[in-house]
Each structure stands twice: as C-alpha cells, then as structure tokens.
Amino acid sequence: MSQEIRKTTCHGCTRRCGVLLTVENGKPVSVKGDPSQPLSRGFMCARGRALALELSQDPHRLTTPLKRAGKRGEGKWQPISWEQAFTEIAEKLRSIIGESGPEAVGVSLDSMISTGLSFSGNRFARLLGTPNVFTMGGQTCYGNSGQIEMLTYGHDTACDRANSRCTVIWGCNPAWSKPEFFRYIKESKARGGKVIAVDPCETETVKLADLWLQNRPGSSGALMLSWINVIISEDLFDREFVTNWCNAPNLVRRDTGKLLRERDVIEDGGAETFLVWDETRGRAVAYDADAMRYREDGVRAALRGSFPVMLADGRKIECVTVWERLIERVAPYPPETVERISWVPAEKIREAARMYATTRPGNFFPGFAMDVIGFSANQCGRARSVLNAITGNLDVRGGQLFLDGPSTEVRNDPGPMLSPETYARTLGADRFRMWSWEASMKMFKFQKRIGAKIPSPFYGAHSAVVWRSILGEGPYRMRALINVANNPMLSAGHTEIVEKALKALDLLVVQDIYMTPTAELADYVTPAATDDTECARLYTGGYCSGWLETQSFLSGEQAVTPPGEAKTDFCFFRGLGMALGQDWPWENDEAFYGWQLEPLGYSSFKEFHDEVQWSIRPPKYERYKERGFGTPSRKVEIYSMILEDFGYDPLPNYCEPPYSPFRTPELYREYPFIMGAMRPRHFYQSGYRSLPSLKARQALPQVRLHPDAARKLNVKEGDWVRLSSPSTTRTIEMTVHLDSGLDPRVVYPDYGWWYPDLPASENHGVWKSNINVLTDDDPEHCCPMIGGTFLNANLLRLEKV
Numbered sequence: 001m002s003q004e005i006r007k008t009t010c011h012g013c014t015r016r017c018g019v020l021l022t023v024e025n026g027k028p029v030s031v032k033g034d035p036s037q038p039l040s041r042g043f044m045c046a047r048g049r050a051l052a053l054e055l056s057q058d059p060h061r062l063t064t065p066l067k068r069a070g071k072r073g074e075g076k077w078q079p080i081s082w083e084q085a086f087t088e089i090a091e092k093l094r095s096i097i098g099e100s101g102p103e104a105v106g107v108s109l110d111s112m113i114s115t116g117l118s119f120s121g122n123r124f125a126r127l128l129g130t131p132n133v134f135t136m137g138g139q140t141c142y143g144n145s146g147q148i149e150m151l152t153y154g155h156d157t158a159c160d161r162a163n164s165r166c167t168v169i170w171g172c173n174p175a176w177s178k179p180e181f182f183r184y185i186k187e188s189k190a191r192g193g194k195v196i197a198v199d200p201c202e203t204e205t206v207k208l209a210d211l212w213l214q215n216r217p218g219s220s221g222a223l224m225l226s227w228i229n230v231i232i233s234e235d236l237f238d239r240e241f242v243t244n245w246c247n248a249p250n251l252v253r254r255d256t257g258k259l260l261r262e263r264d265v266i267e268d269g270g271a272e273t274f275l276v277w278d279e280t281r282g283r284a285v286a287y288d289a290d291a292m293r294y295r296e297d298g299v300r301a302a303l304r305g306s307f308p309v310m311l312a313d314g315r316k317i318e319c320v321t322v323w324e325r326l327i328e329r330v331a332p333y334p335p336e337t338v339e340r341i342s343w344v345p346a347e348k349i350r351e352a353a354r355m356y357a358t359t360r361p362g363n364f365f366p367g368f369a370m371d372v373i374g375f376s377a378n379q380c381g382r383a384r385s386v387l388n389a390i391t392g393n394l395d396v397r398g399g400q401l402f403l404d405g406p407s408t409e410v411r412n413d414p415g416p417m418l419s420p421e422t423y424a425r426t427l428g429a430d431r432f433r434m435w436s437w438e439a440s441m442k443m444f445k446f447q448k449r450i451g452a453k454i455p456s457p458f459y460g461a462h463s464a465v466v467w468r469s470i471l472g473e474g475p476y477r478m479r480a481l482i483n484v485a486n487n488p489m490l491s492a493g494h495t496e497i498v499e500k501a502l503k504a505l506d507l508l509v510v511q512d513i514y515m516t517p518t519a520e521l522a523d524y525v526t527p528a529a530t531d532d533t534e535c536a537r538l539y540t541g542g543y544c545s546g547w548l549e550t551q552s553f554l555s556g557e558q559a560v561t562p563p564g565e566a567k568t569d570f571c572f573f574r575g576l577g578m579a580l581g582q583d584w585p586w587e588n589d590e591a592f593y594g595w596q597l598e599p600l601g602y603s604s605f606k607e608f609h610d611e612v613q614w615s616i617r618p619p620k621y622e623r624y625k626e627r628g629f630g631t632p633s634r635k636v637e638i639y640s641m642i643l644e645d646f647g648y649d650p651l652p653n654y655c656e657p658p659y660s661p662f663r664t665p666e667l668y669r670e671y672p673f674i675m676g677a678m679r680p681r682h683f684y685q686s687g688y689r690s691l692p693s694l695k696a697r698q699a700l701p702q703v704r705l706h707p708d709a710a711r712k713l714n715v716k717e718g719d720w721v722r723l724s725s726p727s728t729t730r731t732i733e734m735t736v737h738l739d740s741g742l743d744p745r746v747v748y749p750d751y752g753w754w755y756p757d758l759p760a761s762e763n764h765g766v767w768k769s770n771i772n773v774l775t776d777d778d779p780e781h782c783c784p785m786i787g788g789t790f791l792n793a794n795l796l797r798l799e800k801v
C-alpha cells in the first residue's frame with residue numbers, strides 16, 4: 001500500500017504548528033512536527049497528535065445532515081441530503097426575514113476562527129443584511145484586549161518574544177494552553193531574560209518565573225495601577241517617550257474633567273485638537289495632529305502641574321496635565337494598600353514593577369482570565385496598555401509590536417458593509433458601546449492617518465443581549481440562529497439562559513463536527529469537515545500572543561478525506577448563501593484562498609502551498625517616529641478622547657468584581673472560595689472530549705483545591721464535590737485534584753466539560769460538570785465598555801458529595 005506525507009497545519013490551538021502527516025488510503029497512520037516550519041520548528045503536543053491521527057476516525061463524528069424529528073432536545077433525527085437541508089433552511093430564513101427583517105437572524109461563529117470561517121460567516125451575514133454576528137470569544141478572549149489597544153494606540157499589538165529581555169505573563173499558563181509558545185519563553189530565559197508571572201496558581205509557567213505574584217482572581221486591575229504608581233513615583237518611566245509620544249502633557253479641564261480642546265479657547269478652533277502648557281511661553285499651545293507638530297516652534301510641554309487657561313468666552317479655568325491626572329488616579333493604589341486587595345505582598349509588587357520597568361525591552365503577555373472578570377475587565381487592558389507605553393516598550397525591538405498582518409495586499413474583504421443605521425441596531429451596540437461598529441469607525445478615522453485600510457474588526461453582537469432578545473426582552477426579537485463551530489451551551493456564561501434562548505428560537509441551525517449539547521437543541525444539524533486535516537487552509541495572520549504568527553501566511557493541504565458527507569464551514573455558508581440567491585463566486589475553500597493570494601502574484605492556492613507554505617513579514621521597529629499613532633492626538637492616549645466621547649472613564653480605573661470578598665462580604669461567608677479559570681491541559685475549549693488518547697490522559701472533570709482546604713472539607717484526591725455559586729440555584733459536580741500551588745482560598749474548576757457518551761435525554765451531561773452552569777452573564781455585571789462577562793473570579797461553595 002502506498003503511503004504519502006502531507007504537509008499540513010495543526011488547528012488544535014492558536015499556534016498553528018507545522019505537521020507532517022503520513023497517510024495511507026486516505027487515513028492517517030503517523031504524524032510528526034514539521035521541522036521546516038519556522039515558528040513551531042518540529043514541535044507538536046499531545047493534543048495536536050491526537051487531532052491529526054484520531055479526529056477524522058472518531059465514530060462520534062457527524063456524517064450526514066440531520067433534521068429534527070421529535071421535540072427539541074429529544075434526540076430524534078432524520079438524515080437528509082445537503083440539498084434538502086439548504087433548501088428548507090433557506091425557505092425558513094426567507095420567511096423570518098420577510099416578517100421580522102434580516103436582523104432577526106444571528107450568526108454565531110467559533111472564536112478560534114480560521115480564515116475561511118471568518119470570511120464566509122461574515123460574508124453570509126453581510127449579504128443577508130444582519131449585523132448580528134458574534135463569537136463567544138469576542139468579548140471574553142483577546143477581542144477585548146485588542147479593541148482596548150486599538151483605542152489607546154490606534155493598533156493592536158503582539159509580543160516580539162524572540163528579542164525580549166523581560167516577559168510578563170499575566171493570568172495565563174502557556175505551558176498548557178500554548179505549549180509551543182512556552183518553548184520560546186524557555187529559550188528567552190536560557191538567554192538570560194527575566195520572566196514575571198502573575199497567577200493565582202503555581203503553574204508550570206510560574207515555576208519558570210524569576211518572580212511570581214500570587215494574586216487574588218479579579219484583582220489584576222488594582223495590581224496594575226500599583227505598578228504604575230511605583231514606576232511613576234520611583235521615576236522609572238521613559239520620560240522622553242511619555243513627554244513626546246504619549247498625550248501625558250495634554251491639558252484636562254478641572255471644571256468638566258474633559259480634555260481641553262482648541263475650540264474651548266478659540267472660537268473656530270479644532271474639536272479634536274488638544275493643548276499643552278508651554279513652559280517657555282507660559283501659556284497653552286495647540287498640537288496639530290495632522291502635521292505632527294505644535295502650532296508654534298520651540299514648545300517645552302509641561303508634564304506636571306496645574307495651569308490657568310482663558311476660554312474663548314472669557315472665563316478663566318484651571319487645567320492639569322493628563323500625567324497629573326494619572327498620578328492622582330494611581331495615588332490610592334500604593335503597594336501597601338494593594339497588598340490587602342490583591343493578597344500579593346507589597347515588596348513583591350514593588351520588585352515586579354521595578355524589574356519590568358528597568359529590564360528593557362519587555363513584553364506583556366496577558367491571558368484571557370482578565371477579560372472575564374466583569375466590571376473592570378477592560379480597565380485591565382487600559383492599565384496594561386499604559387504600562388507598555390510609559391516603560392518605552394512600544395514598537396521597539398523586543399517590545400510590543402504593532403500588527404499589520406502578513407500583507408496589506410491580500411484580499412480579505414467579505415463584502416459590502418451594511419448601513420450605519422443597520423449597524424446601530426446590532427444587539428448590544430447601544431449598551432457595550434466600545435464593541436460597536438460606531439466605535440470602530442470612530443477609531444478608523446484616526447487609524448487612516450497611519451495607513452489603516454480597514455476598520456478595527458472588534459465589533460458585533462453581544463451574546464448576553466442576544467439570549468435576552470430571543471426571550472423577548474428587546475429591543476427586538478432574534479428568531480433564527482446559524483451557529484457554526486460553536487457550542488454556547490458550554491462556552492457561554494449562564495447555561496440556563498442559553499438553553500432557554502436556544503429552545504425559544506424559531507430556527508436553530510448548527511454546523512459542527514459532533515452532536516454537541518448545543519446541536520441537540522437544533523432544528524437542523526450539518527456535519528463539518530475539520531480545519532485540522534480535512535480541508536485546505538490558509539492563515540493570513542494568526543492570533544494575539546506572538547508577533548511572528550500574526551505577521552505570517554501559513555498554508556496546510558487537505559490530508560485526509562472528511563467522514564461521510566461532511567463539508568467545510570466555508571462550503572456550508574456558500575451552499576446556504578447560494579440557496580438564498582447570494583453571490584459566491586468561489587467553488588470551494590481552495591478557490592477562495594487562491595483569490596485571496598492573487599494580488600501577491602500566485603495563480604492558485606496550490607502554487608502558494610507547493611512553493612512557499614510559510615511566509616513571514618519581517619519586523620519593522622519605531623515606525624511611530626515617522627507616522628505617530630492612529631489616535632485622535634496622534635500619540636498614545638493615556639487619557640482616551642474616544643472613551644471620553646463615548647461617556648466612559650478616560651483613565652484606567654479599578655473596581656471589584658460583581659461578587660467578591662470586598663464588594664459582597666456576606667456572600668463571601670456563604671461561598672468562601674474564589675474561582676480561577678483554567679481549561680484542562682489536553683483539551684481545547686469544549687472540544688475533543690471523545691478522542692481516546694486525550695480521554696486516557698484525563699477521564700474526569702477536576703476542580704483544583706489546596707490540600708488544607710480539602711482537609712477542611714473532608715475530601716481527598718479523586719473524591720466528587722458539589723460546586724455552587726451565588727449566580728444560580730443549580731449545582732455541578734467535579735472530582736478533587738489536590739494542588740499545593742494554589743492559595744487555599746482559591747479553586748480552579750475545569751472549563752468546558754461534557755460527556756459525549758451520555759444520551760441526548762441528559763443532553764450529554766451538560767448540566768453535570770459544566771462550570772458555565774454556575775457563571776453569570778447578567779449584562780449588569782459585564783464590563784460596561786466591551787461587555788467582558790463575569791465568568792472568572794466568581795464566588796463558589798464546595799461540599800463533599
């Protein structure tokens with residue numbers, strides 16, 4: 001029998017490791033990492049190997065389109081053809097749109113989106129006319145941080161990890177979640193680099209660190225403000241960068257608390273032109289952001305102080321610099337105070353702030369834990385963005401680099417934008433305003449000055465608002481949901497409301513590789529081909545953490561035949577779109593990737609894959625010196641004009657999570673543990689629970705618990721415990737895993753646990769051990785700017801079963 005080696009790319013996490021898969025008669029027989037892939041350099045983890053060898057052979061895979069034959073969730077299905085599925089779904093969509101308009105249809109996509117899924121999902125929605133596209137991950141994982149960087153810098157960033165001397169890993173355990181990235185951290189350490197870890201749990205990553213800050217989940221914002229406090233009070237900041245490239249010298253009015261604008265002092269002055277206090281002239285002077293210079297020569301901008309300014313109407317007011325306001329903001333957060341809030345000793349806070357500020361260049365690698373702590377999630381991103389800037393670690397070799405994508409030439413536009421009125425009707429856009437098309441367009445106006453060609457992609461519907469809209473809580477009712485590669489019964493907070501909402505839909509269509517707890521509630525379920533080995537793929541830019549990935553093109557070829565009639569997500573959207581009369585000129589994924597690559601001179605995807613496969617755009621440093629930043633002031637906005645305009649706090653702040661020992665002490669007495677977030681080592685999100693080699697590594701859901709806490713609860717390793725939270729009357733159960741690296745007041749339950757082999761009547765055990773049964777998606781508890789949900793840092797009670 002003939003064997004062939006296929007060069008492909010793992011989709012098991014965001015690292016995209018290169019894979020050499022040996023295939024015999026269309027089936028995988030062995031796998032190894034591809035040493036020629038410049039990012040992964042031959043690395044593959046256990047999950048990647050399991051996906052390559054087992055996923056296409058898994059008997060749990062869906063193989064044919066299914067139509068519901070019983071009641072919702074009853075588990076009765078009738079196999080149908082793709083043609084019947086597309087025809088019937090299209091007919092129902094037409095009827096719903098005819099009655100309620102296109103925004104009554106939602107499109108929900110996986111957060112670890114491949115290029116084909118992202119493009120096709122967004123194209124389908126745009127051609128349909130609905131603005132209600134959402135992912136579970138958008139506001140809870142990276143999109144959140146990315147949007148905050150966009151409004152602070154005019155760009156999102158990633159670590160130049162290969163050249164850093166100090167890596168801060170905050171709320172993240174790449175040793176488990178991004179093992180290939182962890183290897184780079186080890187290499188940096190071997191070169192003499194420093195590592196600072198901020199984590200409630202002594203993870204494998206923490207064990208590598210020079211300094212470990214074991215903080216209380218939910219307190220990161222206070223800790224970051226304390227770092228800023230130390231860095232400013234000990235004069236460790238980069239004065240030149242802060243004075244010339246941050247809006248630190250800009251004046252803020254004491255009477256309104258708003259930035260002083262040129263129109264305040266001159267009748268026909270600019271509404272988005274800002275003033276500084278010129279120490280030479282002893283008066284306020286405007287900075288022309290278009291020309292990137294002061295309106296007058298020889299200006300010496302004051303960094304600190306309070307100054308009298310005459311307004312155009314003749315009134316005299318007091319103004320202070322942004323820097324002065326920042327100092328006032330961080331003054332209540334000296335390490336001694338934050339020790340009480342964060343549980344980190346004051347001396348360690350000082351030591352970490354000093355190490356980060358003085359070991360340059362430095363990287364800051366944030367985990368998603370901070371994006372899901374409710375109220376102050378986005379303010380953590382703001383404080384982190386300010387830390388990167390005031391230490392001079394932006395846009396420099398070894399620091400945080402600005403993302404341009406691997407090429408500005410590649411085609412990526414999914415189709416004509418909708419009207420501003422339609423975008424304004426996006427569910428959640430009026431509440432979480434920094435996740436709106438309006439906010440992205442406002443930023444785009446300034447980003448264009450530094451060459452941006454498309455607006456920030458961080459906008460869309462908010463899942464918590466979507467569920468409530470389906471349940472009739474307004475502003476209008478979503479009636480149909482097309483859910484692709486997404487499992488909100490596990491991945492969204494507050495499972496109870498998700499189930500109620502999904503059951504209340506007039507039409508739920510799920511395209512997935514498995515019959516998930518979400519798929520069980522659908523009207524139609526269609527079988528997906530995986531992105532791992534069963535289709536061609538082109539990644540045009542990767543994800544967050546590593547700069548190199550985000551600047552790279554990576555291709556992978558189809559290596560095995562998808563099971564049964566499984567179709568790629570691109571072909572799903574294309575087929576359904578065409579049944580609705582939409583224009584989809586590409587026959588399949590490969591044709592689409594070929595179209596994307598055409599402007600770069602490739603005649604087809606195959607040509608790129610055979611001749612190139614990996615291509616990385618080389619780094620460019622210190623571009624800000626020529627073009628400034630893509631913000632209203634053309635500088636790093638420590639004080640954000642955009643946040644001010646949208647009615648949010650323009651400076652980083654901190655507030656306690658919705659439930660916490662300090663905000664709700666009475667609840668803390670009842671629920672005495674604080675929850676950290678951790679996904680099981682060998683799985684990704686809620687996926688792959690049925691793969692034999694991964695099940696062999698971990699068969700049961702675990703809650704990590706300190707041995708002292710276990711003793712008090714009278715439980716030992718492997719015992720089952722019942723978990724409850726103040727957010728619901730439901731409970732779940734997990735097994736105890738003792739971990740002496742945890743604070744005894746903190747527990748870490750596994751995320752995303754379900755039981756594929758349990759029957760549909762129990763919806764595959766979705767209520768048994770799924771931590772999101774206990775979490776909270778109340779919009780009142782979400783971060784008001786972007787809507788980061790309160791999934792982490794909730795209070796928990798544990799009892800022996």
Ligand code: SF4
Pocket residue numbers: 010011012013014015016017040043044045046047048049178179180
């Ligand atoms: S799961 Fe992630 S780290 Fe593991 S092989 Fe795949 S891409 Fe690489």
